[in-house]
Amino acid sequence: MSLSHGRSYLAIPGPSVIPDAVLRAMHRASPNIYEGELHDLTASLIPDLQMVARTTADVAIYIGNGHAAWEAALVNICAPGDLVLVCATGRFGHGWGEMAKGLGLDVEILEFGQQAPVDAARLEARLRADTDGRIKAVLACHVDTSTGVKSDVAAMRAALTASGHDALLMIDCIASLGCDDFRMDDWGVDVMVAACQKGLMTPAGISFVWFNARADARQPAQVSTYWNWRPRARPAQFYQYFCGTAPTHHLYGLRAALDLIKAEGLDAVFARHTVLARALWAAFEAWGAQGPLHLNVSDAAHRSHAVTSLCMAEGQADALRHWCEHTAGLTLGIGLGRQPESAYFRVGHMGHINAQMMMGALGTIQAGLMATGVAHGPGALDAAAAVIAAG
Ligand SMILES: *Cc1c(COP(=O)(O)O)cnc(C)c1O
Numbered sequence: 001m002s003l004s005h006g007r008s009y010l011a012i013p014g015p016s017v018i019p020d021a022v023l024r025a026m027h028r029a030s031p032n033i034y035e036g037e038l039h040d041l042t043a044s045l046i047p048d049l050q051m052v053a054r055t056t057a058d059v060a061i062y063i064g065n066g067h068a069a070w071e072a073a074l075v076n077i078c079a080p081g082d083l084v085l086v087c088a089t090g091r092f093g094h095g096w097g098e099m100a101k102g103l104g105l106d107v108e109i110l111e112f113g114q115q116a117p118v119d120a121a122r123l124e125a126r127l128r129a130d131t132d133g134r135i136k137a138v139l140a141c142h143v144d145t146s147t148g149v150k151s152d153v154a155a156m157r158a159a160l161t162a163s164g165h166d167a168l169l170m171i172d173c174i175a176s177l178g179c180d181d182f183r184m185d186d187w188g189v190d191v192m193v194a195a196c197q198k199g200l201m202t203p204a205g206i207s208f209v210w211f212n213a214r215a216d217a218r219q220p221a222q223v224s225t226y227w228n229w230r231p232r233a234r235p236a237q238f239y240q241y242f243c244g245t246a247p248t249h250h251l252y253g254l255r256a257a258l259d260l261i262k263a264e265g266l267d268a269v270f271a272r273h274t275v276l277a278r279a280l281w282a283a284f285e286a287w288g289a290q291g292p293l294h295l296n297v298s299d300a301a302h303r304s305h306a307v308t309s310l311c312m313a314e315g316q317a318d319a320l321r322h323w324c325e326h327t328a329g330l331t332l333g334i335g336l337g338r339q340p341e342s343a344y345f346r347v348g349h350m351g352h353i354n355a356q357m358m359m360g361a362l363g364t365i366q367a368g369l370m371a372t373g374v375a376h377g378p379g380a381l382d383a384a385a386a387v388i389a390a391g
Helices: 020-026 037-053 065-073 092-100 120-129 153-163 227-231 247-265 266-288 318-328 357-369 381-391
Strands: 009-011 060-064 084-087 107-112 135-141 170-173 191-197 206-211 309-310 332-333 344-348
Touching: 009 247, 009 344, 009 357, 020 247, 020 381, 037 060, 060 065, 060 107, 060 191, 060 227, 065 092, 065 191, 084 092, 092 107, 092 135, 092 170, 120 135, 120 153, 120 357, 135 153, 153 170, 206 227, 206 247, 247 266, 266 309, 266 357, 266 381, 309 357, 318 344, 318 357, 332 357, 344 357, 357 381
Parallel strands: 009 332, 084 107, 084 135, 135 170, 170 191
Antiparallel strands: 060 206, 191 206, 309 344, 332 344
């Protein structure tokens, strides 16, 4: 029997749940791209994109996914042969490094494993050893979505400062923006990348690069007209925002999503993600007290508030995901980048989610553990409810 008919919950770490207000805003005829409403709407996005990143830095919008923003950020600060240092806490850090390699950059990986954040002391030591200043940029994910590990970005800036190194600090906030507190200016981040389909609740298709004056001053002599962030951030004519036709419907959708964030308040958005994440962790801690289930990151301070990675025995995670999706309408994330992949799964809890969705997801996982015969401890739903009740 399937009990999955009804509204499903896509609890994967992006794309995230799309609010009805965003869908409605996109359900319209194409606007005139040469003048009028679309121009005003696009200009109105910029201060709000700065607000969610807590920055006064410039922002360039790209028609592309997060990978496009990775490439855009790199080509605007590095030329082939330049060295970048990647602080890797999971698959996505390595992915950004592979993209840099493909662009002809020299890439060095500082590996922190799959369960721990960036160790600022190790970063500082590596920077101090770079006596001839070869490292042009330090790259890291605020949250690596494959592991759910969150790193301390302010500590990375402190490592750069303490070492006296002038490399740029470039942070991937694709999984964390609008979910976990992030302060581009206070934390001394030079370049930040994000995409619209995670905490920004808009269908995949546009991405962003925020860059400060320090980063802009490092732009190589030659940058492709398409990827150059300058005309996009400071267009003399409207088409330069996108180097061609605007992603019209995405802009309407993003406008509606940013309005939701503003109406709730950014601090309230973070607080909601925090409580819902704690409820989820409380449930998994109770389940994990007996049986194979455990949270990938043991210290809650280093866990994302938007995506959580879980481990069981080989095959069990795939069976649970399959049951939850096909029998109950809850889609969980795969164990991306983990070995064996079938032992891992992830819960996306980013963006447009509330307490009843979280409790529904946890209740469904409880049923899925029973249905697939995975041993688990008692009291998980009570533990989650207690967190939510305490607010
Ligand atoms: C999702 C994600 C990416 C990749 O984004 P795409 O839109 O799939 O290209 C990169 N980094 C992080 C941290 C992500 O969460």
